[in-house]
Amino acid sequence: MSQLSLKRLEKSFNEARVIKGIDLEVAEGEFVVFVGPSGCGKSTLLRMIAGLEEVSAGQIEIGGRVVNELPPVQRGIAMVFQSYALYPHMTVYENIAFPLRVEKLPQAEVDARVLAAARVLQLESRLQHRPGQLSGGQRQRVAIGRAIVRQPKIFLFDEPLSNLDAALRSEMRIELMELHKRLGSTMIYVTHDQIEAMTMADKIVVLDAGQISQTGSPLQLYHKPDNLFVAGFIGSPK
Ligand code: ADP
Numbered sequence: 001m002s003q004l005s006l007k008r009l010e011k012s013f014n015e016a017r018v019i020k021g022i023d024l025e026v027a028e029g030e031f032v033v034f035v036g037p038s039g040c041g042k043s044t045l046l047r048m049i050a051g052l053e054e055v056s057a058g059q060i061e062i063g064g065r066v067v068n069e070l071p072p073v074q075r076g077i078a079m080v081f082q083s084y085a086l087y088p089h090m091t092v093y094e095n096i097a098f099p100l101r102v103e104k105l106p107q108a109e110v111d112a113r114v115l116a117a118a119r120v121l122q123l124e125s126r127l128q129h130r131p132g133q134l135s136g137g138q139r140q141r142v143a144i145g146r147a148i149v150r151q152p153k154i155f156l157f158d159e160p161l162s163n164l165d166a167a168l169r170s171e172m173r174i175e176l177m178e179l180h181k182r183l184g185s186t187m188i189y190v191t192h193d194q195i196e197a198m199t200m201a202d203k204i205v206v207l208d209a210g211q212i213s214q215t216g217s218p219l220q221l222y223h224k225p226d227n228l229f230v231a232g233f234i235g236s237p238k
């Protein structure tokens with residue numbers, strides 16, 4: 001059974017149809033990358049899965065259950081955004097702990113989860129620092145830590161590396177792939193960067209103007225692009 005299913009999913013803002021009937025199955029533990037040009041609907045699709053945007057038509061199922069009406073916190077999902085909005089006045093510890101404070105978890109549980117996340121992300125020596133004292137890569141890791149402590153079944157990433165310079169981007173790419181291996185969680189990763197898509201994905205979903213243009217492994221898309229849009233976007237010969 002799929003962990004996440006999208007069925008004829010649609011989204012309109014007023015008259016504008018932005019997501020135009022998307023069907024997709026995501027298996028547990030899969031690393032799926034949504035790729036496509038700016039404005040094609042990647043963020044809207046993620047926000048719908050997260051429950052931050054209402055569904056206009058169709059269905060979202062998580063673990064076999066329709067979640068269209070379920071509030072974000074009950075979906076077992078955590079989202080990491082592009083602009084990692086950390087609280088500058090709080091320590092790294094408190095930034096990572098923040099979602100657990102909101103849920104009013106007991107202090108011992110908060111401690112255990114923050115320390116476990118810090119260990120995975122190699123932030124143990126930075127817990128009492130403030131975001132301003134960290135490098136860009138460390139700040140991005142804090143943002144990811146905030147997602148990890150919620151112990152989600154599904155992670156959603158919306159262009160998490162696009163604000164970083166090229167060297168740090170390739171380093172973080174490897175870190176995220178290692179994190180995926182270690183946690184074994186399902187990850188859905190949005191990017192407009194073909195290299196990220198080709199190197200990170202188990203499965204790539206190419207989006208074009210609110211529709212899926214093609215779905216497949218990086219090798220499938222490279223060697224057998226269905227159409228010129230995919231060929232052009234992935235950079236494969238056709
Ligand atoms: P991407 O993330 O692929 O760049 P988005 O999902 O942000 O694309 O946007 C897809 C389309 O939906 C764009 O044309 C954008 O202008 C439009 N859009 C996104 N959010 C809203 C909104 N809240 N109200 C109206 N239009 C929106």
Ligand code: MG
Pocket residue numbers: 042043044
């Ligand atoms: Mg976007």
